[in-house]
Amino acid sequence: MPLISPRRTTITKTVMILLLFMSSLMQAKAATECDELVDETLLDLDTFLAKKQEQRHSLQQRFGEHVVAGKPGVEIYQLELALFDFEKWLSNFTEFAHSNINSVRHDYKCDKKMLKFLHEHMEKNAKTIFSANYKNIVARFNLTDLKEDEGLAIIFIESTPNVLSVSFKRDARRADPIEVNTFGLDKYFRVVKLKAGEYSWHSAKRNNRGGYTVFSFEDHNLKFFIQPGKLNFIGGLKFDTHGNRYAVEQMDRVANSIKEVIKYYPEFSSGENWVNTLVPEDNFLNFYIAQKLDGGIK
């Protein structure tokens, strides 16, 4: 006699099928709930980003001419933020945030805590970039717009990624340092309008567990000069931190400065009124301009 009768086998099979069916029903319901939750989160995030973007546009219209960055009493008129392409960043960020939040559906078994964490984390990141970017919605300047005692400076900073800003100071005046927000980018480039004269690199601010640390390099005597009416190639500043130690130095950065000027500031790309004030005896800038005028290069 068989140990399990055919009748008993049939009952067992039926029960099993029923259990499987109920389990899949429950799973389907859970999956739907999860999808709804994730979709809602994505919608919330998109709404948040859209609202921020709207605010940014309205600020852009409000500060049509220029915006004063830095501290009161310091005249620094910034040109349009070049290297940091905001629209591109927003598009990439949205894609990245969606992909992260969507991953909760499968990778984290719809863990609500994880979903909440990701949502908050993404909003926090976006807020930081938006608030930093508000200061940089400004109009372009032409060399012809400069006053007699003003010149344009090419700021080129290479730093460790967690550096928030680098500042410099006009030597002739007892002014506060002028802060350049580098957005934590390891390579940062822009053209700014400055009063003619002698300046020195002053300090860098680094993110440090929610707060920040300021590294002063006033003792390093890292000077640069601004000639009036010129596009001044003042060299690059290289700043690296290792724990609480840091290294800072000025570098010859003519080639990349030319490349970035051509890319982001085509109105200056003719080479007219370019001057290397870091190493005046360096002939490369003149050679480049001469080759351009000769038609040897584009």
Next chain:
Amino acid sequence: MFRALYQFYSLLFFVCYFTIGSFVNAQPAGKLYAEDFFRSAVIQDAALSLNGEKVALQIGSEIYMYSNQIDLQRLSFMSLYYQTASVYWLDNDILVLEQVHERTGQYKFLFLEVSVKDGEFKVTDESRIESDGYIIKYHSEKKMLTFAKLDSDDGELYANVYNIEMFKKAKLRPEDFDKINRQSDNIVHWIIGASGKPVVGISHEGGKTAIWASTRSRRKLSKSWEMDNEIYLAPYHYDKDSQHLLAVTDLDSDKQRAVILDLGNRQIEKVLFEKENADVNAIVMDSENSAPIAVTYLKNGLTHYEHLVTDEDSFLKELRSLLPDGQMDLLGSSQNQSKHLLLNTPEQSVASLYSCDTSQNSCEFITSLHPWLEGTKLATTHTLQVPTDDGLMLEAFLTLPNRKSDNVPLVVMPHGGPIGVRDTDYFNPDAQWLAYNGFATLRVNYRGSKGYGNEFLKKGFEQWGRAIEEDIELATDFAIEKFSELLHSNKCIYGSSYGGYSALMGIIRDSSRYRCAVSFAGVTDLSLLFSPYSVRQNAKLREFLVKVVGDPTSDLETLQYYSPLYQYQKITTPLLLIHGTEDNVVDIEHAWRLNLMLDSAGIKHNFLVFDDLGHSFSTTGQVELFYDRVVKFLNLHLE
């Protein structure tokens, strides 16, 4: 029955396992990767205690010890941030690790007293000095050190001498140093006499070298001999009675020679050894009686020991008879010169470390330096002697791949520098890796290279892009004429630093000479070398550059003429330009400038920027990535 079968199959399994296992292990590695050639040797340094009983090995970032009685044991005293440059013993128990900070370049001397307790090595005391310098003498009975601390004043190097109680504190600071020299006068090299006082000092100041010495009647050091110019002078031993100084110097000679100087009469008393086409590198001393035994110089790119005493008296001859095949390099000997540590490199193999006992006529194999390459037949390197039109003799090393062919693609590889640097015939990972990939490589010691005398060195001054390139081209043509498997039409040029510059100038000078060029960390703008931000306000460095490159203030036009950047239009040969963002020697601005000009002119080329890469590679990962691109590029352009 079942148990019997089980036992049979178990036995069969183990027999098969071990047979196959040993067979596999005995075979040379299958496919090799760049990492196999470029990863560090198993042992970076080895040192024998003065009684020859203890051996210290630097393995990776750690120190290991062993002796006849105790098996290999780890002593873990290595800091993560410091790299050990050298390991040596001061006596039978005091081990010194000379270390350099990876980023700051700061020197550190770590002293470990190593004793044997309960059958194990124990560090019973330790201390350190965080300063650049060198140890002149160790006074075993007092555990006292005579230490020369190096400093610089206005770019001029000098050293003061201190007695230091070695284990007074864990960290020995300047306040623990007891200065024993009265004057400094830019003295860099010191010799201490039996009394423990300085007896000889060598200074280099204002372009002149001077020897300071004491005599039997005058204890205070005085300037005994001032030369008319700056010379090379490495002192070895001073006899106060005769005022004879044993030294390696290029005084009154184009080459470095082993000589005895008579300081009393300011003349060379005797030339112990000189070689027509080579500088003497060092004197091997008998540590028991401070007498010279042999001198070393490079012969065919390998260290050669030339006896100063009769062969029969030399332990070097005995060692040679114990390890008759291949190159022998002595790392250290016991005080009585019966026990020795040495490297032996048989033909087409990697080097192995041996411990030899000449009193027992035996050598013990310790390890291969590159065990993963054991069993791999390395490519053969041929030494070429190439005469130039102006009477020089160039030495070049041609490495041919093992795979025979009547058309072996050639990669010409000029070394960096260009002044005071040289190639040798020792294991060269670049040449071996390229040979493994089927390429022959030619490395030329062009004019300006080290080791062939002053005249040869100076002939390289202000010859960037000129006579140096002619030497490289001459040696290349010579090699192709001599080796029928090489063709004029199937070669590229690849180098780093000056070699990268040379690769660029090679294709600028003659666009049809090479099929392609690879320039890594190459100089493209000679005048940029003089930028205050390149020389970092270092007046001495600038002065040196003016001497070897040319003067940018008086001769900018010439510098530009010999700069690839200003000749960019002549670059028509396929080019791979590579630079690291963290290069502190040749700033990446050099590559960016050339890339900008080539891009702007629409001249096709390949440009690769390696983030976090300096002037050379610090990880095998970087090498893998680098050579992946380089080999693909060479394969694309060479047949």
